[in-house]
Amino acid sequence: MMIVSAELSLLACLILTVSLTLGLGTNQNVEFTFLLPAGRTECFFQTAARNDSMEVEYQVIAGSGLDVGFTLISPSGYRLVSDFRRSDGIHTVDATEDGDYRLCFDNSFSKLSEKMVFFEVIIYSQSSAGGGQDEWADLALTEGMVDYKLEDIRATMDSVYQRLERTRQVQTVLRAFEARDRYLLEDNLWRVSFWSCLNLLVMIAVSATQIYSLRRLFDDTKTVRT
């Protein structure tokens, strides 16, 4: 019974894929921060539809060197972007193909340090204009009863929504910048304290050694003489 309903829902999914994907049309925004262990490559896959625009932005937040390798591979296997050891990058793909895009982050050049990488994928869906029309067509029927044109309300709301989305995206990016700066600063604090202490100890040790060796020198001479 369970297997049948699962197969049925899967079949229904496949059939409805095209229609629903066209109807959804919201701008998708995915952002992740993850830890990339030393010497490993992690890949993420993002599904895209035809003729959408995709923007990928990544930034290394923590990890010595603050750099990572990045590749973007299209569904047909073409390597669209190949960055080698960069600390941040932004790439746009206009007119995407249908399928799964592969984003790979490469930390194989580093044997010891793990990197914390932040990345964001924004998909500008081409069908966002078309998808909204259906629900608003019904609203237009009741338009005669209100003074304000519903068309104006719709346009304003759409514009506000787009701008808020953009604000949110910019905020996310700024957050990533701040996190990176903060980690860097905390590292600097630790490093300053540690090396200063070490420097002090080395100085004291060197001065003690100098005195001791000089005294030994003279003691030995004394014994030789007599």
Place this chain on the structure above:
Amino acid sequence: MGLRGVGFLLQCYLMLAAAMYFELGEQEEKCIIEEIPEDTLVTGYFLLEPWDLKKATRSPHLGVTVTVRDPNHEIQMSKRYGKFSKFTFTAHASGQHYFCFQTNSTRFSVFAGERLKLHLDIQMGEHAIGHDAEKTKDNMETLENNLGHLIDQMKYITRQQEYQREKEDTFRQISEVTNSKVLWWAVVQTTVLLSVGFWQMKRLKDFFIAKKLV
């Protein structure tokens, strides 16, 4: 379940299928880090599938264990779910939270070393446009839903800005502490260097005088 329930489930499934996915090996744990201010509701939708949908002849018993750690690395939530579910979580402290996913498919029901893919969509705030959005026939309700979503987006942005300001304050404090520490250590080092130098010279002079070499 009813037709409406099935329809809504299908929609969830589909929207999730267009979300980002990554590879998850058997018993492998992968973590996502999210910086969250306190009292924020986080909703996560995930879907676990075999890597090659065509090759999977029978659907094995797949499960996901979701572990959420708070900024102090303590486990705040750890639950087991089926292969397609959603989880919600409210952050009690501001900071970096770790969302870890681990498959716990039983060995004998999955082919040895089979790759799995995990679709993931993490959203913050209530009323996020998502997988719960019911397409109602009532137009006013749709309008209300959209406005509610806009309001929630604005609240989320404001909250994040406040959090950003708090973090910038901490950041500035650390900067000042570092700066004063650099200055203090430099002064101490110079003092030690000078005093040790003087002490060395004085000791040597006394030593040479005592040994009647000077």
